[in-house]
Structure formats: C-alpha cells, structure tokens
Amino acid sequence: MKQFTITIAGGGSTFTPGIVLMLLDNQEKFPIKEIKFYDNDEARQATIAGATEVILQEKAPNIKLTATTDPETAFSNTDFVMAHIRTGKYAMREQDEKIPLKHGVVGQETCGPGGIAYGMRSIGDVLELVDYMDKYSPDAWFLNYSNPAAIVAEATRKLRPHSNILNICDMPIGIEELMADAIGLSSRKEMEVDYFGLNHFGWWTGIRDKAGNDLLPQIREHVSKYGYVTDNESLQHSDASWNSTFAKAKDVQALDPETVPNTYLKYYFYPDHEVAKSDASYTRANEVMDGREKFIFGECQKIIDSQTAKDSELHIDEHASYIVDLARAIAYNTKERMLLIVENNGAISNFDATAMVEVPCIVGSKGPEPLTQGEIPRFHKGLMEQQVTVEKLVVEAFEYGSYQKLWQALTVSKIVPSAKVAKDILDDLLEVNKPYWPELT
Ligand SMILES: NC(=O)c1ccc[n+]([C@@H]2O[C@H](COP(=O)([O-])OP(=O)(O)OC[C@H]3O[C@@H](n4cnc5c(N)ncnc54)[C@H](O)[C@@H]3O)[C@@H](O)[C@H]2O)c1
Numbered sequence: 001m002k003q004f005t006i007t008i009a010g011g012g013s014t015f016t017p018g019i020v021l022m023l024l025d026n027q028e029k030f031p032i033k034e035i036k037f038y039d040n041d042e043a044r045q046a047t048i049a050g051a052t053e054v055i056l057q058e059k060a061p062n063i064k065l066t067a068t069t070d071p072e073t074a075f076s077n078t079d080f081v082m083a084h085i086r087t088g089k090y091a092m093r094e095q096d097e098k099i100p101l102k103h104g105v106v107g108q109e110t111c112g113p114g115g116i117a118y119g120m121r122s123i124g125d126v127l128e129l130v131d132y133m134d135k136y137s138p139d140a141w142f143l144n145y146s147n148p149a150a151i152v153a154e155a156t157r158k159l160r161p162h163s164n165i166l167n168i169c170d171m172p173i174g175i176e177e178l179m180a181d182a183i184g185l186s187s188r189k190e191m192e193v194d195y196f197g198l199n200h201f202g203w204w205t206g207i208r209d210k211a212g213n214d215l216l217p218q219i220r221e222h223v224s225k226y227g228y229v230t231d232n233e234s235l236q237h238s239d240a241s242w243n244s245t246f247a248k249a250k251d252v253q254a255l256d257p258e259t260v261p262n263t264y265l266k267y268y269f270y271p272d273h274e275v276a277k278s279d280a281s282y283t284r285a286n287e288v289m290d291g292r293e294k295f296i297f298g299e300c301q302k303i304i305d306s307q308t309a310k311d312s313e314l315h316i317d318e319h320a321s322y323i324v325d326l327a328r329a330i331a332y333n334t335k336e337r338m339l340l341i342v343e344n345n346g347a348i349s350n351f352d353a354t355a356m357v358e359v360p361c362i363v364g365s366k367g368p369e370p371l372t373q374g375e376i377p378r379f380h381k382g383l384m385e386q387q388v389t390v391e392k393l394v395v396e397a398f399e400y401g402s403y404q405k406l407w408q409a410l411t412v413s414k415i416v417p418s419a420k421v422a423k424d425i426l427d428d429l430l431e432v433n434k435p436y437w438p439e440l441t
C-alpha cells in the first residue's frame, strides 16, 4: 500500500497537533511515510515540531518529520498539502473583531468586516502556497481550510482555476455531530445530508439515515427548542461563547422552520444581539489566545521538556478525520459523500453559476462532483446573492488593488448599516493592515 507524504502548511497552527494525532490514528486507512511542516514563523512552528518529533518517536517511529520555512523543501515530493494558515495570526484576528465593534458593528473572524479584512490578508498568502505546490509537486492536491474559506475559495476559483484545490469547512461537521447526538445516533456518519449555502452561510434541507428514513423532522424539533445544545458533555465546546452560539441556532432556525441552519447565520440575522453581548475589550480572539493557544503551546513545551508525550493532555482532533476522508477519497477514489465549497455550475439551479457554494459532493480521484440541490427559495437566494456579492467584490478588490471595490464590499454586507460606517471601518482596518493587504488605490 502506498505511503503518503503530507505537507502541513501552517505547521505552527494550534490545530496541527490534533490533526497529526488523528493522522497517526488512521495509519491503517491512510499510511504516511513523511510529514512536512511549513510555516513562515520558524519559532512558532519549532514548538509544535519539537513536540511532534517526540510523539512520532513514541507512536510512529517509521514516519519522518521535516519542519522547514523553505518552500522547496516543504512542497517537493509531497502528495497532499493540508493548509491551515492564519495570515497576521491572532493579533490581526483581534483587530478584525475589535475595529468593527468600535463602530457598533459585529466583530467576527470570518463574517462581516472582520472576514473581509481577513480575506484581504489571506488571499495572497494562500495563492503563494498553491503556487509552491504547483511548482514543486504539480500532481499533489491542496486541501485548504485556511479562513475565511468563502473568500479564499472564490480567490482560488478565479485566480488559480487549474490547480488541484479542495476548499472545506468543519462547521457542518461539528454541527452534524451535535444533531446526531440530539436524536440518539452515535455519529454524524450514520446520516446522509442535503445542504446548500455559501461557506458559513447555509442550511440543511434533508437528513436521512442509511436506510433512507427521514431524520429531519426530529432534528428540526430539537433545534426549534434547544438549538444545537445537547446534554452530552463530551460534545460541548470547552468555551461558553461557543455553547451560546449552539443555543442561538434556535432563533436562527425560526426564520425557516423547514430547514436547520448553519450557526454562523446568527451574525447576519441578529447582529444587534451579537453587538450588544460583545465585549469590545475582550473578544473571541482573546479567548482563543488565553485558551487554545496557551493550552496547545503549553502542552507542546511540556512534551519537549520531558521528552515524552505519555502524560500529555493533547488529544486527537476527531472532527478533523474529515481531512483523512478527503485525502482517501482522492487517493483511493472512494466516492466519499462530503460537503465541500465548490463552483456552483448549476448545483443550485437558480443561483450564480460561478459562485463558490457549499453543497454535498461525491469525491473521487478526479476531485469533487457536486450533487444538485435544485432551486432554492427566494428568502435564501436573496440572502446568498447579497453575501456572494461581498465575497466576489473582496476578491476583485484584491485583484485590482481597488479601495472602491472594498468599500462596496463592506457597504453590501448585510451587517454594515451604511456606506459611511462602511468607510469608517474600512479606513481603520486599512491602517492596521498595511503590512498585509495589497496597496489600494
Ligand atoms: N475551514 C475551517 O472550518 C476551519 C476550522 C478551524 C480553523 N480554520 C483555520 O485554520 C487556520 C489556523 O487556525 P489557528 O487558530 O490554528 O491559527 P494559528 O495562528 O494558531 O496558526 C496559523 C499558523 O499559520 C502560520 N502562517 C501565517 N501566515 C503564513 C504563511 N504565509 N505561510 C506559512 N504559514 C503561515 C502562522 O505563523 C501560524 O503558525 C486559520 O485560518 C483558521 O481560521 C479553519
């Protein structure tokens, strides 16, 4: 059985240890001979790599680890690039979240002005990684989950149309695990779903078990009462802010009782509620820096200091097993059915053919084949037209270095109240993003 080489772009990511442990847990299904970490922050990556070295020695000494900041080393002779970079790191996420709040607008990592600013930072860096892969390993596949996935996906569609790229998000996966638990199933994998939307902006329209029985009525019932909250402690997110997001799905679903929603829609339907409950001095970025980042880097340092991972609290990122499912689908032509962010091309028959939509796909060696979701209702179509326009305008603003188009993107966003507020936010974001955005004229 072939043994694969994986390049993890963003080796210093807080998600890298959990993904590595998940890969080690799937060696039967997806054997690996080498893992390469690539990052543009050598010191950050070194801590994750130092711990990973020890983990591999103890669990999989046959797997070689290479940690590098050199693109040729990282992207040569590789089979898959798993990309999870964060341009500007959490410090810039903090700006993305706090600047809009200063103007009374939702401050969020991937939604609204925060997502727009993040997109303007991410596009260039992700395209650079794709170009490295195309140069050094043209037959490899780029599995992207660097955010903001909607804008990055539109940029790769438009600016790298011939590269082997798959864009994916784990929000639906996390929500489906909660749905499964809510109705007494042991895993989301017992369900088959119909779904349509944009990334972080979608709805489940069909949910069946493997025998074809309709599960949507039970799940709708649960969500209409409790959102995605279940009493299964092990599935609850460690942070209260996430659990309040899962609860809020109840109010989001009220807008369309026929379906169940992606949790991110709450930022578009209830921006006033989100702003009112936000602390402009301490946002999600601060929670992550004080929580996940401190925990991961603390655990990795402990492993380095003790030279053993035996007592480590690092755990497998189970939900990240979708990454193995995706890589296996490409490698072994498994025809896995997965939600991916793909060019519409008629999958949603009454929506822009060039939009990057999130729909179920059958994935095999030639990539994703979208499953048609038919015509979508006026309500969802109207919301998605507005949102996809934002995403496309951001990519155009990047492509042409256009201040005007970026101002238009902010003005079109459902959660920005006026062109004046849009411009005020834009000018503040522009100031702090000078090191990252292309020059705008
Ligand atoms: N698609 C999804 O559903 C999903 C789910 C979770 C996380 N993510 C994304 O995964 C990414 C990582 O998240 P995190 O919280 O671990 O971030 P993090 O800041 O901990 O790690 C990101 C790493 O990327 C590195 N980096 C930044 N720019 C780079 C570049 N140009 N080249 C190489 N490396 C670069 C940073 O130095 C850092 O080590 C983020 O984009 C996050 O939004 C996406």
Ligand SMILES: O=P(O)(O)OC[C@H]1O[C@H](O[C@H]2[C@H](O)[C@@H](O)[C@@H](O)O[C@@H]2CO)[C@H](O)[C@@H](O)[C@@H]1O
Binding pocket: 109, 110, 147, 169, 170, 171, 172, 173, 174, 175, 284, 288, 319
């Ligand atoms: O605020 P963060 O950094 O904790 O999370 C932001 C990301 O949230 C989603 O990913 C979740 C995932 O959906 C959930 O199941 C669990 O595994 O945690 C992940 C990361 O916290 C979303 O899909 C990502 O795009 C966001 O970046």
Ligand SMILES: [Mn+2]
Binding pocket: 149, 168, 169, 170, 171, 200
């Ligand atoms: Mn996501």
